[in-house]
Amino acid sequence: MMACAAHAAPNMTGRASVNITSDTAATAKNMAMAEARRQIVRDVLGQYSDKSQLDLLLRDAPDNDLTYLITSSSIDNEQQSATTYSANITMTLERVAAQNWLNDNGIPNWLGDSTSADKVLVFADLANGLGDWMNLQAAARANGIELNTRRIAGPQVVVEIPSSSRAAFTASVAGAGWRYADMDGTLRIWRQ
Numbered sequence: 001m002m003a004c005a006a007h008a009a010p011n012m013t014g015r016a017s018v019n020i021t022s023d024t025a026a027t028a029k030n031m032a033m034a035e036a037r038r039q040i041v042r043d044v045l046g047q048y049s050d051k052s053q054l055d056l057l058l059r060d061a062p063d064n065d066l067t068y069l070i071t072s073s074s075i076d077n078e079q080q081s082a083t084t085y086s087a088n089i090t091m092t093l094e095r096v097a098a099q100n101w102l103n104d105n106g107i108p109n110w111l112g113d114s115t116s117a118d119k120v121l122v123f124a125d126l127a128n129g130l131g132d133w134m135n136l137q138a139a140a141r142a143n144g145i146e147l148n149t150r151r152i153a154g155p156q157v158v159v160e161i162p163s164s165s166r167a168a169f170t171a172s173v174a175g176a177g178w179r180y181a182d183m184d185g186t187l188r189i190w191r192q
Helices: 025-045 051-060 063-069 095-104 130-142 163-175
Strands: 002-006 013-021 070-080 084-093 119-125 148-153 156-162 179-183 186-190
Touching (some): 013 025, 025 051, 025 070, 063 070, 119 163, 130 163, 156 163
Antiparallel strands (some): 002 119, 013 084, 148 156
């Protein structure tokens, strides 16, 4: 399956309400921060990636990996007792670090590249390997569309095209045997 999304400035801020009880308030606070971090990373990055794959990654991700993604945090409505901690926690993720983390773990995403706001990322599943790759390149070249290869990971290739070429690209690949559907601004294209 291929997915395309225009590069827009993603909202990298999330909020979580936590209420944790443990043997001490300090332990409860540490647990609450870790829980909030996981919830916010899932909520924020789930908007820009495959949630089921993200959930699998988060299940086993070390807390240190997630801490690295956070650029700022704030706490309000904080309350604690001898064994309980509750608060509303807001965290902002660093877009490039989050995108690199997802890419390094093989999670397709459409966080985009802020340096090329007029570009569209295309995630291509090349089920038939080199044959599909050659077909995709030929279809793009036939309409003068340059494919800028961003990443190759197994049968998936990520390319970038100009936003202004999106309609021509879609028509071109459809004529070359690719199927597509537009789902909430995400273009999904595949060959069978």
